[in-house]
Amino acid sequence: MSDDIARRAIIKVLGNIAPEAEVDKIEPNENLREALDLDSVDFLNFLVGLHDELGVEIPESDYGRLSTLSDIINYLTTKV
C-alpha cells in the first residue's frame, strides 16, 4: 500500500470519529491520541474504521507502534 492511500484512509476514518478536529493540521510526529484527545473507545473505533477501509487487522500487541501519524502510516504500508 502506498503512503498516500494509507494517509487518505486515516484522514477519512478520523473524520468520523473526531468530526470537530482539524485532522489535516496534525503534525506527522505528534501523538495522535493526545493531539485529538481520543479516548479508548474512540481509538478502537479508529481501528475498526481502518479495518473497514483497508481490511487490516491490528492486534492489541501492536498498539505501541501506533503513536503518531507517521507511525501509523508506516505500520499500514508494511502490513498491507
Next chain:
Amino acid sequence: MYEFRMPSLGADMKAAKLVEWKVKPGDKVNRGDIIAELETEKGDIDVEVFEDGVVDQLLVDPGNKLPVGTVLAIIKNGGEEIIHEVKPAMKKVEEEPVRKERPEISRPGYREQPIEKEHRVRASPLAKKVAADLGIDLKTVKGSGPNGAIEKADVVKAAEESKKEKIPKEVVFPEPERKATEERPFGMRQAIAAAMSRSNREIPHYYLQTEIDMSKPLKWLETENQKRGVKERLLPSVILMKAVAKALNDVPELNGYWQNDQLEIKDATHIGFAISLRQGGLIAPALHHVDMKNLDELMHDMLDLTMRTRSGKLRSSELTDGTITVTNLGDRGVETVYGVIYPPQVALIGFGKVTERPWAENGMLDVRRVLTATLSADHRATDGHRGALFLEALNRYLQDTENYE
C-alpha cells in the same frame, strides 16, 4: 389521541429547534419510531414516539425553536380524548418571549413543567368527540351551554379561530446570530451549569471509595482479545459497565430517580455513559438494558453510541432515560473521580485509571493492576451501608471472570 410534546431531553434542556419531520399526517407510527429531528445543545437528536398510533396533525413547522412542553403533533391512538400533560400550546408559546428576557441559568428545564391543578372541563359527549377529532384542547374552549358547559358549536368555533391564529409559524425564541457550531458549547455549558448547580444544591451527596484489583479481569480480557479480531475486541469499560449492572441488581436502590420526595426504583438498567466532547461540555447517553445484554452486544452499543455522540446523532431515549451514570476518567490519567449526581438520578459511579500499585494480601506483598472505584450517592435515597454493599458486589462480579458473558 394524544399530544406529542417537545420532550425534555434531560434535566438541563429548555428548548430545541425542530429541524425536520420524519412523518406526515396519516402515517402509522409504532412506539420507538423516529418522528422528528431536533437540533439541541447536545447535537441533532432523533425523537422517538412513545406509543403506537397514527399521525393526525403536525402543528409546528421545521425551523422553529420551541420550549420544552410545546405541543408538536397530535397522534391518534384509538382513545377519544386528548390526553393532556402540561399546558395548551398557545398559552405556553405566549409565555416564552417574556421568560427569555431574564437570563435564567439556575432553573433546570424539566422543573419548568408546572404541576397543573386538576381542572374539570364540563363538555357534552358530542363536544368531546368533535374536539378529539379536530384536535382541540377543551380547556381552551369557552362554553356557552348550561353552567358554562361546552357544546359542539363552541368546539367548532374554537377550531376555526385556532386555524386563523395558526399554531406558531413565527420563531418563538429569537435565534442568535452565532453559528450552530459556536452555539453548542455555550448553550451546553449553561445547561450543565444549571443541572450541576441544582444537584449540588438539592442532593445531599455521600461518597464511598474502594480499590479493586483488576489483574484477573484484565488478564481475562487480554486472553479473550487475542482470539478476537479488531471488530470483536472488548474494552475494560465494557466489563466495568456489565459489573455495575449486575451489582445494581443486588442493590437496586441506586438505580432510579428521586422525585416528589421519594425514591422511584427503576426496573430497567440504563446506564448513562459520560462522554466528554472535545469542543467542550459532556453528554451522558444511556446504554440501554445493560443487565440484559452480553459483553459483545454492550461493546457494539458503546462504540456506536460514542460515535453518534461525537457526530451529534443521538436518539431522544438515549438522552432521557439513563437511570444511573458512570464516568470513567481512566483514559485521562486520573486515579480517582468523585462525581456530581445527574438529577433526578440518585447515584454516579466513577472509575479512574488502572495503575500498578503495591497490594497486600494474605500477609504477602505483591504488585497488582488496581482501579479506584467511587460511588457518589444521594443520601435521601440510600445510606452508606447500602452503598458499601454495592461496591462490594461490584468487586465480586468483576473478579468472577468465570461468569463473564
